[in-house]
Amino acid sequence: MPIQITRRGALAGLAGTTAMLAAPARAATKVNVGALRFTSHAASFVAFERGYFAEAGLDVEFTFFQAAQPMAVAIASGDADFGVTAITGGLINLAEKGAAKVIGGALQEEQGIDGQSILASNAAFEAGLTAPSGLGAKSFGITQAGSSFHYMGSKIAAAEGIDDLSFKPLQKVGAIIGALKSGQIDAWTIVPHIAKALIGGGAVKEIGKVADYLPDYQVTTVFTSAANAADERAKTEAFLAAFSKGAADFNAALVDGTAGEDAADEMVALIHKYVYADKPLEEAAPSIRNGAMRVNEGAALTMGSVADQLAWFQAEGLIKPEITVETLVDASYVETR
Numbered sequence: 001m002p003i004q005i006t007r008r009g010a011l012a013g014l015a016g017t018t019a020m021l022a023a024p025a026r027a028a029t030k031v032n033v034g035a036l037r038f039t040s041h042a043a044s045f046v047a048f049e050r051g052y053f054a055e056a057g058l059d060v061e062f063t064f065f066q067a068a069q070p071m072a073v074a075i076a077s078g079d080a081d082f083g084v085t086a087i088t089g090g091l092i093n094l095a096e097k098g099a100a101k102v103i104g105g106a107l108q109e110e111q112g113i114d115g116q117s118i119l120a121s122n123a124a125f126e127a128g129l130t131a132p133s134g135l136g137a138k139s140f141g142i143t144q145a146g147s148s149f150h151y152m153g154s155k156i157a158a159a160e161g162i163d164d165l166s167f168k169p170l171q172k173v174g175a176i177i178g179a180l181k182s183g184q185i186d187a188w189t190i191v192p193h194i195a196k197a198l199i200g201g202g203a204v205k206e207i208g209k210v211a212d213y214l215p216d217y218q219v220t221t222v223f224t225s226a227a228n229a230a231d232e233r234a235k236t237e238a239f240l241a242a243f244s245k246g247a248a249d250f251n252a253a254l255v256d257g258t259a260g261e262d263a264a265d266e267m268v269a270l271i272h273k274y275v276y277a278d279k280p281l282e283e284a285a286p287s288i289r290n291g292a293m294r295v296n297e298g299a300a301l302t303m304g305s306v307a308d309q310l311a312w313f314q315a316e317g318l319i320k321p322e323i324t325v326e327t328l329v330d331a332s333y334v335e336t337r
Contacts, residue, residue, distance in 0.1 A: 029235055031058045034071040034083035035274075036173075039193040039291030040107045040220060041084055042271050047246030049270050056238035066172045067143040075225055076100050082224045082239050087309050087328075089146025089318040091223065095328045096320060101229040102306070104222035104240055104299030104334040106247070107191075109211040113255060115293055116219070117195035118156065118208035123183035125205040132156050132208045138186035139166045141176035146318045148219070149176075151309060152189045154316070156213045180204055191219075193275065193291020200286075218305035219293070229330045240299050240333055247295035254292035264289070300335040 031053070035041045044062070047053050053060040063080055065071045069090035074080040076099035084106050094100040109115045120129045128134060135157055142149035150167055157165040168185050170176045177194070179185045181203045189210050198204045210217065222243065228236055252259040253267035268285045275291075276284035296302075306325060313319045329336075 028059045029057055029238075030061070031082065031235070031239065032061050032063055032080045033239075034074055034080040034085070035062050035064055036066070036068075036071075036085060037064055037275050037277075038191055039271060039275050039288050040191050040293060040295075041274075042250045042267075043106065043243050043247035043295045044084055045246070045271060045274050046249050046267070047242040049273070050246065050249065052242040052245045053239075056242040058235070058238055058242065066174065068147060069144050072100060072223070075223060078225065081228060081235075082222065084220055084222050084243075086148030086220050087151075087218075087306065088144075088148065089313050090144075092310065092313055092319045092323060092328055095226070096323050098226050100223055101226050101330040102221045102223045102301070102328055103229055103236060103330050104243075105218050105296040105301035106220040106222055106299065107293050108219055108296055108302060108305075109214060109217040110294045111211060111215060113292075113294055114192050114196075114290070116152070116189050116191050116210035117199070117206045118210060119180060119188050119190065119195060119198065119204045120207045121180050121183045121186055121204060122202075124186035125207070129186055130205075130207055132213075133160045133162075134207075135160065135165050135187060136162045137164050137166075139168050141179055141185040141188040142167050142169055143171055143173065143176070144169050146313065146316075149189060151312055152210055152214065152217075153187075154312065156189070156208075156210070159213050191291055192293065193287045196290040197287040214305075216302055216305050218302040218309075221301065221306075222299055229333075236333065244298050247299070248297065250292075250295055251297070254289060255294050298335055299333075300337060301329065301331070303329070303331075303336045 033044055035044055048060050068085040068088045071083045071085050072091040072094055075083050076094045118132055140153040170179055176188055180188050199206050253263045268288050271288050272281050272284050275288055314321050
């Protein structure tokens with residue numbers, strides 16, 4: 001059963017920052033936000049904890065998922081209003097049915113910032129898998145067919161001229177981690193707060209970086225139901241404005257370092273409520289800091305990456321060939337590039 005956290009609008013009186021947000025959609029509008037317990041989802045957590053959602057007139061509740069595709073289903077069914085996660089075949093097919101729309105960008109690979117790692121199991125590494133060029137005839141962990149892991153693995157293999165990489169659907173990130181550590185699969189790609197913890201603990205080996213193969217990869221997007229995008233513009237704009245303010249705080253504290261060390265410590269403590277919450281803060285802090293990838297300013301969306309992902313899904317036969325970027329994206333909400 002999903003774990004839910006609620007917070008009412010008691011922080012709406014922070015008048016000094018309200019002018020930076022869009023006008024409230026309406027007072028105390030209840031909104032359910034889908035999320036994963038990753039540092040990469042921190043913009044939503046910051047907006048919640050610092051009252052930015054409340055200032056925008058949104059009474060936010062989180063529902064946590066363990067993979068991207070179930071979140072897309074929850075958005076389409078109305079069980080969640082907004083989600084932040086990767087583009088998947090499931091999301092695109094729901095958009096084709098008129099049930100979902102991407103409305104902004106979130107996490108993105110950026111040169112000069114540690115991004116997602118390509119990992120090998122210790123057993124595979126010892127057997128010679130020391131670089132992505134060695135992925136031929138190896139097994140690669142994914143949550144589901146049509147997931148972002150499937151896309152990344154395929155693009156890496158194609159760039160290396162490999163056509164026999166075997167994908168193993170394991171449904172949940174935790175199951176993939178267990179399979180990689182035990183040598184049941186050979187390789188995987190994952191965000192740095194998980195990758196660096198596994199590498200540092202000696203459980204796996206890093207053999208490459210996703211950014212070397214997908215330098216402008218729009219890793220995660222902000223999405224909502226097609227009905228929200230079309231008919232609830234005030235609510236949707238309010239969500240994006242609050243989310244963007246949370247992203248700006250996150251970037252300043254942990255990506256760019258412009259907010260100072262005290263702000264970085266405060267940000268780590270805030271994120272720890274959601275990420276590695278079962279560990280002491282001092283143990284979790286290095287992994288949280290290691291997971292600090294750029295969240296796009298103003299939820300800007302990199303359309304070239306979206307188009308490349310769409311083309312891959314079509315080439316794999318996972319979505320209909322007639323689906324266009326416009327089917328998936330409502331480009332009226334944020335800057336596109």
